Amino acid sequence: MTDATSAPRWTGRVALLLASSTGGVGQHVRSVARGLTAAGADVVVCGPAATQEQFDFTAAGARFQPVEIPASPTPADARAVAALRRVLAADPVDVVHAHGLRAALVAALARPSVPLVVTWHNAVLATGMRGRLSRLAERVVARSATVALGASADLVERAAALGAVDARLAPVAAPARPAATRRRAAVRAEFGVAADQAMVLSVGRLHPQKRYDVLVDAAARWRTRTPPPVVVVAGSGPAYLPLAARISATRAPVTLLGHRDDVADLLAGADLAVVTSDWEARQLFAQEALRAGVPLVATAVGGLPELVGDAALLVPAGDVDAVDAAVGSLLDDVTLRADLAARGRVQAATWPTEQDTVAALEALYTEVSPASTAERSRTTAPGDCGTPPAGHQ
Structure with missing residues (x-):
């Protein structure tokens, strides 16, 4: 710096x-x-x-x-x-x-x-x-x-x-985001997230490069968890219709929110953040998640490994099993989530x-x-x- x-x-x-x-x-x-x-x-x-x-x-x-x-x-x-x-x-x-x-x-x-x-x-x-x-x-x-x-x-x-x-x-x-304007409980209430449920968040353009199909397929497996997490994706783009059809076909607990200007609020309500892209440089959402202290699962592609260091769980691109396992490990381990949240803030301070x-x-x-x-x-x-x-x- x-x-x-x-x-x-x-x-x-x-x-x-x-x-x-x-x-x-x-x-x-x-x-x-x-x-x-x-x-x-x-x-x-x-x-x-x-x-x-x-x-x-x-x-x-x-x-x-x-x-x-x-x-x-x-x-x-x-x-x-x-x-x-x-x-x-x-x-x-x-x-x-x-x-x-x-x-x-x-x-x-x-x-x-x-x-x-x-x-x-x-x-x-x-x-x-x-x-x-x-x-x-x-x-x-x-x-x-x-x-x-x-x-x-x-x-x-x-x-x-x-x-x-x-x-x-x-x-x-990453440009500094304005502070959250809503309380965590209010954000979660918007999406019907119960007190004992996890909210999983991803933000980005709905484009094939982002591989939201991988996130949807992994989320479909989480329906059997008790309770199942609520997965929300903020963003718009050309992949909206194929993703909506995939969500319907797999009955995945995923909601496509469209374009949102309240990413800081969404992060305040989230328990986990996920990036499933085939490639990224210094993805803005990954930076925002770590700054906000939200545990992150991301693909080990492009500049993401050098960006996040050891402050996120990295998985191979296109690997549904790996995303499922990484998210599952965080859903099951409150201590691991807290550790990643703390490491994320430390890593963000170096950028x-x-x-x-x-x-x-x-x-x-x-x-x-x-x-x-x-x-x-x-x-x-x-x-x-x-x-x-x-x-x-």
Whole structure:
């Protein structure tokens, strides 16, 4: 962890670019935009209009310019490249920082004249033609980036293997959640959880990568427990209908809640948290669970092992038996749950904060565009109004 006040603040201009997002990437970009603008930087966020509606980057102090980048490659990507070029021509910046592969490909094809920083948030799991196209995009992005940042060590290794000249680890801090607004009993009452029942919680987008089918199949076995736990999943996404059908067919004690803004409340009511993904970097819900002292069962994939250390029970991906056994061991052992809860809070205290993340980016932007801050200092004399440096008018 760094001291966010120990180094001079970066006061240059940066464009933060993202594609369609309803979760972690959008939250991260908003956090970064808020921190950078508070430090004196000039931030423009570029992305689909829907991301501005959901994350309200302007309320975080940034300006917003629409650049429509869908979640999957389409012929409209050419329009996105042209739109980004227009934004950068009209509003020159010192650094372009793209978040995620889709945004990074658009940035690479736009060929900005300033340094391009790319944060790799996700691994490519797709197969077939989509997988081949995504891996080609990875190679283009890796070789175009001035610096490639990976949210987990395996992403750093991937970027380096694909030809990135400078690949570094840059953990993504989970934005701080507001405190719970309801008491534990009130949250549990909403879902009909009795005093002697356990509430098992998972939060995330309903997408095949999250493997909620594994959680549903494991939960179906818990119907025979006395009393059976109540399992709730907060999130929306394309896997909703298949999951609802699976829950019905297996009679699993699982409720799909849809999108929720009260994750802090849900954690206050939960006894256990579960992550069953095929891959994650530094999953936000896993961070939130450990911070809240909720015992966690998670898959040993991507960056999760380095994130949680010994503060969670780790299981293989796609293994229903392992999830069943791990959750069962916690349901049966109050002492083990208390131990994991305590270890979780200790582990969470070692993670970088949002302020640490912003300070690290300021240092990186200073490194890749050292003239921006120095030039701004030279052209802003005491008492004047801050004349923009050449090229920024």
